[in-house]
Each structure stands twice: as structure tokens, then as C-alpha cells.
Amino acid sequence: MxxxxxxxxxxxxxxxxxxxxxxxxxxxxxxxxxxxxxxxxxxxxxxxxxxxxxxxxxxxxxxxxxxxxxxxxxxxxxxxxxxxxxxxxxxxxxxxxxxxxxxxxxxxxxxxxxxxxxxxxxxxxxxxxxxxxxxxxxxxxxxxxxxxxxxxxxxxxxxxxxxxxxxxVVWDPGTVTVGEHVVSEGLADSFAAETYGGRGYAHFVSEETRRDDGVLARVVEGLDVTGMQNFGAWVLGDSTAELFGGTPVGLPTGAGYAAGVRIVDAYLAETGGSAADAATVPSADILAVALPRLGMHRSDE
Known part of the structure; x- marks a missing residue:
């Protein structure tokens, strides 16, 4: 290395x-x-x-x-x-x-x-x-x-x-989902937080956004969206999406990061592992464990 x-x-x-x-x-x-x-x-x-x-x-x-x-x-x-x-x-x-x-x-x-x-x-x-x-x-x-x-x-x-x-994990631009992107942001923030505590979490995400169950529920609605051109609003929020010509979906800045951390925290609480341990765990496996624990379900369930 x-x-x-x-x-x-x-x-x-x-x-x-x-x-x-x-x-x-x-x-x-x-x-x-x-x-x-x-x-x-x-x-x-x-x-x-x-x-x-x-x-x-x-x-x-x-x-x-x-x-x-x-x-x-x-x-x-x-x-x-x-x-x-x-x-x-x-x-x-x-x-x-x-x-x-x-x-x-x-x-x-x-x-x-x-x-x-x-x-x-x-x-x-x-x-x-x-x-x-x-x-x-x-x-x-x-x-x-x-x-x-x-x-x-x-x-x-x-x-x-x-x-x-x-x-x-293979990131295939043709098939990758919002769910993969959201989970990856949650894992990355959690990995940093395992060493640096609160400094590990993305600072551009407001505390209100982090706690908002409505934000989490809205992001979950978009987990199966594909097409990287559609990811901006679901992950980064409407403001960034609009800047790059994307369509807003009713989410604040950093919504996907906030939802991702909550999803990853639920997964790690259930499995007892760390974000380092989960670095290569498929997002589908993480979501399958985390969403029921959060009382959430994907739109196709």
C-alpha cells in the first residue's frame, strides 16, 4: 500500500x-x-x-x-x-x-x-x-x-x-441504485465517526435533517431508482440536483447522507460489526437488515 x-x-x-x-x-x-x-x-x-x-x-x-x-x-x-x-x-x-x-x-x-x-x-x-x-x-x-x-x-x-x-462492490453505472449510493455514504460517515466521533459526520447535513423521520421515509421511497443522473436529489438534495439540471424530489441538502447513517447504524446495531467490517457488504444485505429495524419498507415490498 x-x-x-x-x-x-x-x-x-x-x-x-x-x-x-x-x-x-x-x-x-x-x-x-x-x-x-x-x-x-x-x-x-x-x-x-x-x-x-x-x-x-x-x-x-x-x-x-x-x-x-x-x-x-x-x-x-x-x-x-x-x-x-x-x-x-x-x-x-x-x-x-x-x-x-x-x-x-x-x-x-x-x-x-x-x-x-x-x-x-x-x-x-x-x-x-x-x-x-x-x-x-x-x-x-x-x-x-x-x-x-x-x-x-x-x-x-x-x-x-x-x-x-x-x-x-462493483459500481455498474447502468444498474446501480440510489440504495447503493445512500448506503455507501452512511458507511463512509460511520467509518470516519468510529475514529473521530461527531467530526466524522458530513458537516453540511443539518441536525434537523438527521433526525427527520420524514426525510428518511422519503429517501427510502427512492432506494430502487437507477440512473446516476437521477441520484443528485435523492442523495445530495434538491439544491445540488437543480444546480446540475436534475429534478428535485423534495429533499434537503445531504438527505441521503442522513438516511444512510441511520440505515447503517441500524445494520451495525443488529449485526454487532463496524463500518470497516461492512466495507464490502452488498447494500441489499444491509437494507434487508436495517429497514425492518427502522420500521421502513422499500416501495416494492
Whole structure:
């Protein structure tokens, strides 16, 4: 198991300083080690588009603001803390899943766009992706809240990465369900919480949403929905879905995370295991145990 943390601080400073005519080349330099994450895309991935899709900061972000944000990450030892958390997390997951080969990881920490209201306010400075084996991208804005949660954010994405690595669960875009996505978010948050307590849970999900039985019931109604283009509202909530052209379903931000944690908690309470133990358990098995315990039933039952 090797963990390669991209030294992105200097690259982001260069991006902040360059003009728009050289912006694209600077973005490509930053993201080049992550290109393999898009191995399924025909031809070479458009890394400038990838950066934007991940809420990365743009050429119009104030130079001084970007420099200050990089300073904040450096002063917080963000890269070192993330590497330490991933090392510990891989050890835990390997011990719980001895027949699996843990992935080698390439990890990019990049600043998000301080001018993007949805990124800064609705999802509170965090957009991360770890669902492609071997790669983790963490887009953040270094608020106190984010800096406090850095290790937990890394562990959340690590759980996804191991779950969808060879020998784990297969994510088939044509057949995957909202249920799989919801369960995976619940497992990832629970895995982080097993080490970091309350810091493990996604901070952009309100306590009201976490406790709301109506939110849980509505998410359960969508568990069998397929088609990844339909997942946004059920998992991330209506606001994010609408941002990307999706159809709202009447759910608040992070609804799928909140429901996922409740589902996983019910499963783990029944089985006595941990989120590390359940890293490769099919979502159908988890739902079959958890939903009756929660007094919930899938729409086709």
C-alpha cells in the first residue's frame, strides 16, 4: 500500500498568479497525476473541466484570497494530516477485510471556488470524490470547520475507495441504485465517526435533517431508482440536483447522507460489526437488515 499525496500547494500558488491565457496549462499540471481516475473516458480527460466540475477555484478568484487559503492549509499541516489519517484508515480496513488488496492511492487536495455560493454556503466548503479505486480528490475551502474535519473527510473518501476497489462492490453505472449510493455514504460517515466521533459526520447535513423521520421515509421511497443522473436529489438534495439540471424530489441538502447513517447504524446495531467490517457488504444485505429495524419498507415490498 502506497499513498502519494500530490504537492499541490505550490501549484495552486502558481495558478493564482498566472493569467487567463496560461490558466488551463496550470490546471492541467495540477491535475495530471489524477488523469487515471478518468480511465473510463474515451481519449484524454479534459482536466480543466474536471477541475471546474469538482468546484475548483477559477481564474477570477482573488489572488490574495487564494494565497491566504493555501497558507491556512500549510499552517494546519493539511497534507500531513490527510496522509496520516489515510495510513491509519487503510490499516483498519485491511485488518477487517483480509482477503482484499488495499489500493495504492494518489490524493489531490485542492482549493474550491470562494466565489461559488453553492460551494461556500450550501455544501459549506467541501466537495470530495473517492469512488474510483486508487484516487481521492478533496476540494475544500479552509474554514475552521473544514480544518477541524480534514482527517474525517479523508477517511470518508477512503471507505468509498476501498468499497469500490477490485474484490469489493462493483459500481455498474447502468444498474446501480440510489440504495447503493445512500448506503455507501452512511458507511463512509460511520467509518470516519468510529475514529473521530461527531467530526466524522458530513458537516453540511443539518441536525434537523438527521433526525427527520420524514426525510428518511422519503429517501427510502427512492432506494430502487437507477440512473446516476437521477441520484443528485435523492442523495445530495434538491439544491445540488437543480444546480446540475436534475429534478428535485423534495429533499434537503445531504438527505441521503442522513438516511444512510441511520440505515447503517441500524445494520451495525443488529449485526454487532463496524463500518470497516461492512466495507464490502452488498447494500441489499444491509437494507434487508436495517429497514425492518427502522420500521421502513422499500416501495416494492
Amino acid at each position: 502506497t499513498i502519494s499525496i500530490i504537492e499541490s500547494g505550490a501549484a495552486m500558488r502558481r495558478m493564482a498568479e498566472c493569467g487567463k491565457e496560461t490558466w488551463g496549462a496550470a490546471v492541467e499540471d495540477l491535475w495530471a497525476p489524477m488523469a487515471g481516475m478518468y480511465h473510463f473516458v474515451p481519449g484524454d480527460p479534459d482536466l480543466v473541466a474536471v477541475h471546474a466540475q469538482n468546484f475548483g477555484f477559477g481564474p477570477d478568484a482573488p489572488t490574495g484570497t487564494v494565497h491566504q487559503a493555501v497558507d491556512s492549509l500549510e499552517q494546519a499541516d493539511a497534507w500531513g494530516r490527510i496522509e496520516g489519517a489515510l495510513t491509519e484508515g487503510l490499516d483498519r480496513l485491511a485488518a477487517a477485510n483480509p482477503t482484499m488488496t488495499m489500493p495504492d492511492l494518489t490524493v489531490l487536495l485542492v482549493l474550491g471556488d470562494p466565489l461559488n455560493k453553492h460551494f461556500m454556503e450550501e455544501i459549506r466548503g467541501l466537495s470530495a470524490f473517492g469512488g474510483i479505486s486508487g484516487y481521492i480528490a478533496l476540494t475544500v475551502w479552509p474554514t475552521d470547520e473544514i480544518l477541524e474535519r480534514l482527517e474525517a473527510i479523508a477517511l470518508h473518501e477512503l471507505h468509498h475507495n476501498v468499497r469500490y476497489s477490485p474484490g469489493g
